[in-house]
Amino acid sequence: MVAFHEAVGASLGVTAVDQRALAVIMGAGSVSAGELAREIGLTPGAVTGVVDRLVRAGLARREPDLEDRRRLVITAVPGAFGDTFAGLAKAMAELTDRYTPAEQAVIADWVANTIGVLREQTRILTEG
Amino acid sequence: MVAFHEAVGASLGVTAVDQRALAVIMGAGSVSAGELAREIGLTPGAVTGVVDRLVRAGLARREPDLEDRRRLVITAVPGAFGDTFAGLAKAMAELTDRYTPAEQAVIADWVANTIGVLREQTRILTEG
DNA sequence: CAATTTAGTTCAGCATACTGAAATATCCAT
DNA sequence: ATGGATATTTCAGTATGCTGAACTAAATTG
Numbered sequence: 001m002v003a004f005h006e007a008v009g010a011s012l013g014v015t016a017v018d019q020r021a022l023a024v025i026m027g028a029g030s031v032s033a034g035e036l037a038r039e040i041g042l043t044p045g046a047v048t049g050v051v052d053r054l055v056r057a058g059l060a061r062r063e064p065d066l067e068d069r070r071r072l073v074i075t076a077v078p079g080a081f082g083d084t085f086a087g088l089a090k091a092m093a094e095l096t097d098r099y100t101p102a103e104q105a106v107i108a109d110w111v112a113n114t115i116g117v118l119r120e121q122t123r124i125l126t127e128g
Numbered sequence: 129m130v131a132f133h134e135a136v137g138a139s140l141g142v143t144a145v146d147q148r149a150l151a152v153i154m155g156a157g158s159v160s161a162g163e164l165a166r167e168i169g170l171t172p173g174a175v176t177g178v179v180d181r182l183v184r185a186g187l188a189r190r191e192p193d194l195e196d197r198r199r200l201v202i203t204a205v206p207g208a209f210g211d212t213f214a215g216l217a218k219a220m221a222e223l224t225d226r227y228t229p230a231e232q233a234v235i236a237d238w239v240a241n242t243i244g245v246l247r248e249q250t251r252i253l254t255e256g
Numbered sequence: 257c258a259a260t261t262t263a264g265t266t267c268a269g270c271a272t273a274c275t276g277a278a279a280t281a282t283c284c285a286t
Numbered sequence: 287a288t289g290g291a292t293a294t295t296t297c298a299g300t301a302t303g304c305t306g307a308a309c310t311a312a313a314t315t316g
Contacts, residue, residue: 001129001130001246002129002130002133002144002147002148003148003246003250004246004249004250004253005130006144006148007250007253007254008253010253010254011253015272015273016130016134016144017134017273019130020130020131020134032293032294033293033294033295034292034293034294042274042275043274043275043276044293044294044295045274045275045276045277045294045295045296045297046273046274046275047294048294048295048296049272049273049274050273065293068282068283068292068293069281069282069283069293070281070282070283070292070293070294071282071292071293071294072293072294087249087252087253088245088246088249091245091248091249092242092245095238095241095242095245098241099234099238103234103238106227106231106234106235107234107235107238110223110227110231110235113223113226114220114223117216117219117220117223118129118131118132118216119131120219121132121215121216121219122131122132122135124215125132125135125136125138125139125215126135126138143302143303145303160263160264161263161264161265162262162263162264170304170305171304171305171306172263172264172265173264173265173266173267173304173305173306173307174303174304174305175264176264176265176266177302177303177304178303193263196262196263196312196313197263197311197312197313198262198263198264198311198312198313199262199263199264199312200263200264257316258315258316259314259315259316260313260314260315260316261312261313261314261315262311262312262313262314263310263311263312263313264309264310264311264312265308265309265310265311266307266308266309266310267306267307267308267309268305268306268307268308269304269305269306270303270304270305270306271302271303271304271305272301272302272303272304273300273301273302274299274300274301274302275298275299275300275301276297276298276299276300277296277297277298277299278295278296278297278298279294279295279296279297280293280294280295280296281292281293281294281295282291282292282293282294283290283291283292283293284289284290284291284292285288285289285290285291286287286288286289286290
């Protein structure tokens with residue numbers, strides 16, 4: 001999985017950090033540069049570069065915030081992520097089809113729990 | 129998962145590439161520096177740095193090859209990996225226990241297949 | 257046993273991305 | 287209105303890790 005992400009990054013010209021930033025953006029719908037900086041643990045200066053690379057790769061958009069014109073609204077470009085991961089999505093869909101609905105439910109449950117475990121363990125490593 | 133690996137790397141002072149190298153070493157049992165270079169796609173010069181960092185982190189050992197004294201035998205330090213991932217291993221074991229043996233079989237099958245899909249997609253991205 | 261090949265390290269040069277600080281623009285409180 | 291706070295960018299300095307080439311040591315070939 002890590003190797004796959006590195007390959008994606010290399011082919012798009014974005015770093016691992018950039019991809020995590022994109023995940024944050026997609027998870028939140030949209031974020032400001034400052035929020036993104038706090039979320040991924042970088043300085044505001046570095047976030048400019050992160051967003052630059054995501055925009056250059058066609059994965060994100062930088063738009064002015066109409067309510068607070070100091071801010072940016074950073075959003076993911078709909079579909080761009082899907083295009084990049086189209087091969088993976090297709091292969092995974094085919095894989096999913098091989099399982100019964102009951103089995104799919106078990107797998108989905110396990111995946112959700114595993115994500116929780118990884119989040120928690122990451123937190124422990126990072127903070128403690 | 130990518131975030132977790134980055135956190136592990138940061139706490140041990142090794143890069144993502146180093147961790148992939150360690151996976152190669154553990155998978156093969158032991159490798160020479162040249163084999164490692166080919167496997168992870170780096171020049172021999174860069175591999176010296178990779179192995180330096182893994183050794184410094186206590187994750188790998190560099191030993192002379194008794195049969196060909198130009199070569200190195202690079203091995204993983206037994207247990208070092210386990211120690212680092214002990215928290216994750218424990219949490220994942222607890223998670224696994226929540227499922228019946230039949231469910232565990234389904235999950236294991238899915239995980240194995242998913243690894244295959246990721247390998248294949250990584251190959252496509254890297255080569256094609 | 258000399259010449260060539262192979263394994264790994266070292267080192268200079270280069271590219272990349274981060275930090276911290278200064279600059280700019282905008283908002284908000286008085 | 288005006289002064290201070292906030293959001294983002296820019297830029298110089300720094301750190302890191304890679305490549306490619308030169309170097310050392312050891313194996314292999316003729």
